[in-house]
């Protein structure tokens with residue numbers, strides 16, 4: 001599955017609810033998921049970390065939808081940006 005397809009699934013499934021919640025409270029949910037991922041990594045719980053990685057990605061795409069950011073384009077721009085190349 002490519003990024004655009006996943007972002008569309010997220011939009012189709014959650015956009016109405018996300019819009020009603022608003023960007024600020026949705027950002028809080030995203031931060032909570034990042035915290036849950038950090039806790040899973042810190043505890044070494046691989047199964048839980050896998051779930052939290054998915055949560056974080058889905059909430060990230062939710063935020064992108066609310067901000068009208070096309071993540072496929074954003075990633076393409078990131079990967080071709082010379083400032084994003086590894087440092088020596």
Ligand SMILES: [Mg+2]
Pocket residue numbers: 033036051052055
């Ligand atoms: Mg979670």
